[in-house]
Amino acid sequence: xxxxxxxxxxxxxxxxxxxxxxxxxxxxxxxxxxxxxxxxxxxxxxxxxxxxxxxxxxxxxxxxxxxxxxxxxxxxxxxxxxxxxxxxxxxxxxxxxxxxxxxxxxxxxxxxxxxxxxxxxxxxxxxxxxxxxxxxxxxxxxxxxxxxxxxxxxxxxxxxxxxxxxxxxxxxxxxxxxxxxxxxxxxxxxxxxxxxxxxxxxxxxxxxxxxxxxxxxxxxxxxxxxxxxxxxxxxxxxxxxxxxxxxxxxxxxxxxxxxxxxxxxxxxx
Numbered sequence: 001x002x003x004x005x006x007x008x009x010x011x012x013x014x015x016x017x018x019x020x021x022x023x024x025x026x027x028x029x030x031x032x033x034x035x036x037x038x039x040x041x042x043x044x045x046x047x048x049x050x051x052x053x054x055x056x057x058x059x060x061x062x063x064x065x066x067x068x069x070x071x072x073x074x075x076x077x078x079x080x081x082x083x084x085x086x087x088x089x090x091x092x093x094x095x096x097x098x099x100x101x102x103x104x105x106x107x108x109x110x111x112x113x114x115x116x117x118x119x120x121x122x123x124x125x126x127x128x129x130x131x132x133x134x135x136x137x138x139x140x141x142x143x144x145x146x147x148x149x150x151x152x153x154x155x156x157x158x159x160x161x162x163x164x165x166x167x168x169x170x171x172x173x174x175x176x177x178x179x180x181x182x183x184x185x186x187x188x189x190x191x192x193x194x195x196x197x198x199x200x201x202x203x204x205x206x207x208x209x210x211x212x213x214x215x216x217x218x219x220x221x222x223x224x225x226x227x228x229x230x231x232x233x234x235x236x237x238x239x240x241x242x243x244x245x246x247x248x249x250x251x252x253x254x255x256x257x258x259x260x261x262x263x264x265x266x267x268x269x
Contacts (some may be wrong), residue, residue, distance in 0.1 A: 021123035022193045047205060053197045060190040064182050067234035075177045075236035076243045081171035083247035086112055087254045088163035094145070094262060095156025100146035104160065106144055111254055113134035123178045127169075136171065162182070177236050194223040199221035222253055 056194055081253050086108060111132060119129040138266040148154040198220045206212050 021095060040123075048237060049201055053193065053200055057190065057193040057197050057223070057226075060092055060186060060193055062188060064186060064230040065233060067182055068230065068236075071177055071180055072233060072236045072241070072243065075158065075174065078170050078173050079245075079247040081161070081245055082167055082174065083112075083251040085163050085166035085170060086251045087258075088141070089143075089160050089167065090186065090255055090258055092156050092159035092163055094150055094258065096160070097147045097153060100142070104146065105133065105255070105259075106141045107139045109252070111139055112248050112251050112255070116245040116252065118243045122244065123174070124235065124239065126179050128175045128178060136167065141169075180236070181234055182230075191227065194227060 090108050091107055093100075093101050093108070096104060114129065114132045114135055119132045122129050140161075142155060143164060146153070146157050146160075148157045198216070201212075201216055201219075206216065232238065235242060237243050
């Protein structure tokens with residue numbers, strides 16, 4: 001027999017908790033034991049229920065935010081790693097033969113520009129740009145076909161290939177993070193807990209006095225803000241909180257600096 005689905009397991013566990021609560025409340029309540037229900041005991045029980053609701057919502061929201069923030073931090077550091085590797089490749093290409101150097105560096109500029117200008121819009125939708133992949137493959141082909149006669153040019157090509165391997169790894173990780181999302185079941189649980197948290201005072205018979213409604217509106221606003229913040233963090237590349245293309249802009253600036261250094265006195269051959 002196949003293993004039970006994790007989602008079905010969670011659902012059955014939740015229903016089991018509901019059933020247990022119903023049984024305990026019906027058969028072990030004060031009325032069944034011949035004791036008068038007091039306002040004090042009711043107040044303590046309701047305070048406990050409210051605390052559990054609040055704790056559940058905080059736990060679920062914290063889980064969502066922590067997971068999404070970790071993915072966001074990883075994605076941001078990955079873009080800077082990729083940008084540094086691009087700069088390393090650009091620098092290593094300076095040791096190639098002049099025709100190869102010009103070709104490899106031109107292709108690197110094209111790739112970096114496509115990532116910075118177009119691909120980040122695709123990442124926000126959870127996909128990568130096939131054009132950028134083609135650009136990077138052309139860089140690898142150009143480096144692999146570069147003239148490696150002589151020890152200096154051989155070393156330059158090897159260094160460029162090593163740096164380019166880091167670019168591929170960082171890019172693959174970035175593509176994976178673009179599609180990463182928090183589990184749907186935690187979203188559902190958080191929304192249910194938030195809804196009950198807002199409705200709980202009303203279910204207890206909260207009076208429609210203005211001061212009570214103001215306090216309830218604050219609770220609703222806090223829950224809605226937490227859900228909205230969690231949703232905005234769920235995609236590591238979606239604005240307004242997602243990773244920007246700043247690292248690739250810095251890489252292009254570094255390219256320009258290396259071009260200026262190559263054109264100056266004492267430049268690399």
